[in-house]
Amino acid sequence: MGRVCHEYPSPADIEEMKACGYGRPTIEQALQLSKRWHEGEAIRNSIRKTFSGVKLGNVVGLVQAQGLDGHEDEKDDWSRISVECLNKCNS
Structure with missing residues (x-):
């Protein structure tokens, strides 16, 4: 995956951050930001489902x-x- 460089980290991004030794405050901030990633993913999935086929x-x-x-x-x-x-x- 490489460097985490987007605004809202995914769960995989956060796991990579942990594996790379990011500090607790940075991980906590990423967890807060990841809420937006989850919201975006729900919207993307809804669009995919709606327009499937x-x-x-x-x-x-x-x-x-x-x-x-x-x-x-x-x-x-x-x-x-x-x-x-x-x-x-x-x-």
């Missing part, structure tokens, strides 16, 4: 709407759309 079909997708040449729209599994692609799309 949804396909784009024959409509305009993100990439086509942006006019991005050299890229294809993901029509079968929206979860395969990269964060980078989503960040490029603003329409």
